Structures are given as C-alpha cells and as structure tokens.
Amino acid sequence: MADIVITEFMDEAAVADLAARRDTLYDPGLVDRPADLLAAARDCRALVVRNRTQVRGELLAAAQRLVVVGRLGVGLDNIDIDACAARGVVVRPATGANDVSVAEYVIASAMLLLRGAYRATPDVVAGLWPRNALMNGREISGKRLGLIGFGSIARETARRAGALGMSIVAHDPFVPTDAPIWGELGARPESLDALLAASDVVSLHVPLTDQTRSLLDAAAIARMARGAILINAARGGVVDEPALAEALRAGRIGGAALDVFDAEPLPAEKAAVFAGCPNLILTPHIAGLTEEANGRVSSLTAANVLHELDRAGA
Structure with missing residues (x-):
C-alpha cells in the first residue's frame, strides 16, 4: 500500500516529486469513493x-499509521484538528501559497459588481444597446473596503485595494490595534458594526468556527450600507444565504459574489434560493485556484509532507 495517498487534485509536477521519494497513490476521484478511500488510508x-x-471520524480511525495531513489550501474545517493532535498527527496547510489568487478574485469581483457592465452581454449580443441603463456604474477608486478578518489574504487584498485608491478598514479581534501592520497597509481597525455601516465593499476573510457561523446573518446584512457589495471567498456558512438573497432582491445591498457555500457542491435545491437575485456572481470555490496558485500550493504541500515524514523517520 502507498505511503502517501492524495485524494483530490494536485499539480502533476508536485505529485512526481512525491512519487520520486515515496510510494504514492494519486487518485483525485478517491474522495468520491468512501470504501476505496478507507482502504487506501x-x-x-x-x-x-x-x-x-473529511479527515475525521471513520477515515481518521482507519488511518492508524498516519503521520501527517497535507492540506492543499488553508482552510481546516474539514479536518478534525483536535483528534489529529491527540494522536500526534501533524496538519500542514499551504499557508500563503494562494493569497494572491484570492486577493485578485476579491478585487476583480468588487470592480465587476460596482460597475455592473458585465450584465450587458446578452443584450448586446441580441442587438440591443443598453447604454443609458449602464451609465451609473461606480468606480472602485474612492470607495471604502471593509475587511472582516485581517490575516494574510486580507492583507494582500488591502495592498491591491490601496493601490486602486480605496480606503481600508478591518475588523479582527486577534490583531492588536497597535500592531504595525495597520500603518504599513494604511488600514484602520474598526468594530464590526461600524465597518458594516460605512463600507462600500465588505469582504470576508475568516475561518468557519462556532463564532463565525452565520456571522453575516439577516441582522448584520441589514446593517450594511445601502448599495454595498458583499464578497465571500472565505468559507461557506459564514453568510446566511437566504438572508443575502432576500437583501439582493429587495435592493438593500448592491451586489454580492459568493465563491463558497454552506453545502458544497451546492445542491440544486439550495441554489434555487438565489433565483432572481440581481448583480450576483456565484463561483464553485475557485477563488484560490489559478494555474500559478495550484503550482505554489502543490509544491509547498509536497515539501511539507516530505519534511514531516523525514522528521518522523516514517
């Protein structure tokens, strides 16, 4: 049986690096075959x-020789961290490797949603000319970006936003208000309520925890500035999806981009809640997936895994 089991997509060059050092099973469809996954583990x-x-429960119990979990990304809500720690299993996310990709997704989404011009494509193809209807699009320059969470991805987003002429506020109780990073990025710490009330674009950068689940519920969305844009490329479950859909249809906020959802893949019955929502972008959890980011994430994960195996003498 293989020393290293890769259950989802990984860049082939990184797979080759692992296979050159250890017996490696690469099967990106393994995640969808639970019995085969248990056997391999x-x-x-x-x-x-x-x-x-889901590295927990039955899978984790089956993997009795497990030394390390390499996470191709940074979110850890699919891994039972406490159970891994209790068994001495090291969990290594690819910290920092897809920061740029996600930051670019946030900025691009904000520009698309503020301007609104992308919606003209079907009309122009049909021979219409909706120029007058699209004359009130908004520029990103001069707008305020509110970052909920101020970790590494949010900071990359702030760098790009500042270069485009945005002012930046952020809410993160884990970053001291006197930390040098605020001044370095020209950002200002703010309470969550004040951030929601005064930001033209609100972008989420928090993990999914008991404290952040439904953080943006109906009440919080109602506190957002009228016409504001909401972007979630962090974790599904942080936003109350039906409440967001209602706010979009009612015109209380100006648009939204969701890359993550409470249930993934998003079932048709849950996706139906977004029917008829204006100025909405939905993408299938790809904000951190670009050609460049895939290479960085995979390479870093391969290095992390080999390091931990060598360190453990496994």
Whole structure:
C-alpha cells in the first residue's frame, strides 16, 4: 500500500516529486469513493487533501499509521484538528501559497459588481444597446473596503485595494490595534458594526468556527450600507444565504459574489434560493485556484509532507 495517498487534485509536477521519494497513490476521484478511500488510508503515512475530504471520524480511525495531513489550501474545517493532535498527527496547510489568487478574485469581483457592465452581454449580443441603463456604474477608486478578518489574504487584498485608491478598514479581534501592520497597509481597525455601516465593499476573510457561523446573518446584512457589495471567498456558512438573497432582491445591498457555500457542491435545491437575485456572481470555490496558485500550493504541500515524514523517520 502507498505511503502517501492524495485524494483530490494536485499539480502533476508536485505529485512526481512525491512519487520520486515515496510510494504514492494519486487518485483525485478517491474522495468520491468512501470504501476505496478507507482502504487506501489504512496503511498510509500521509494524506494529501483539499477541502472535500473529511479527515475525521471513520477515515481518521482507519488511518492508524498516519503521520501527517497535507492540506492543499488553508482552510481546516474539514479536518478534525483536535483528534489529529491527540494522536500526534501533524496538519500542514499551504499557508500563503494562494493569497494572491484570492486577493485578485476579491478585487476583480468588487470592480465587476460596482460597475455592473458585465450584465450587458446578452443584450448586446441580441442587438440591443443598453447604454443609458449602464451609465451609473461606480468606480472602485474612492470607495471604502471593509475587511472582516485581517490575516494574510486580507492583507494582500488591502495592498491591491490601496493601490486602486480605496480606503481600508478591518475588523479582527486577534490583531492588536497597535500592531504595525495597520500603518504599513494604511488600514484602520474598526468594530464590526461600524465597518458594516460605512463600507462600500465588505469582504470576508475568516475561518468557519462556532463564532463565525452565520456571522453575516439577516441582522448584520441589514446593517450594511445601502448599495454595498458583499464578497465571500472565505468559507461557506459564514453568510446566511437566504438572508443575502432576500437583501439582493429587495435592493438593500448592491451586489454580492459568493465563491463558497454552506453545502458544497451546492445542491440544486439550495441554489434555487438565489433565483432572481440581481448583480450576483456565484463561483464553485475557485477563488484560490489559478494555474500559478495550484503550482505554489502543490509544491509547498509536497515539501511539507516530505519534511514531516523525514522528521518522523516514517
């Protein structure tokens, strides 16, 4: 059986690096075959996963020889961190490797939603000319960006936003108000309520925890500035999706981009809540997935896994 089991997509060059050093099973469809996944996990020393593989419960119990979990990304809500720690299993996310990709997604989404011009494509193709209807699009320059969470991805987003002429506020109780990073990025710490009330664009950058689940519920969305844009490329479950859809249809906020959802893949019955919502972008959890980011994430994860296996003498 393989020492390293890779259950989801990984860049082929990084797979080759692992295979050159250790017996490696690469099967990106393994996540969808639970029985085969359990069988493969029984003798492996390393599991390499993205966000869909649930490293907990039965899978974790089966992997009795497990030394390290390499996470192709940064979110850890699909991994039982406490159970891993209790068994001495090291969990290594690819911290920092997709920061640029997600930051660019946020900025691009904000510009699209503020301007609104992308909605003209079907009309122009049909021979219409909706120029007058699209004359009130908004520029990103001079707008205020509110970042909920001020970790590494939010900071990359702030750098790009500042270069485009945005002012920046952020709410993060884990970053001291006198930390040098605020001045370095020209950002200002703010309370959550004040941020929601005064930001033209609100972008989420928090993990999914008991404290952040439904953080943006109906009441919080109602506190957002009228016409504001909401972007969630962090974790599903942080935004109350039906409440957001209602706010969009009612015109209380100006638009939204969601890359993550409470249930993934998003079932048709849950996706139906967004029917008829204006100025909405929905993408299938790809903000951190670009050609460049895939290479960085995969390379870093391969290095992390090999390091932990060597360190453990496994």
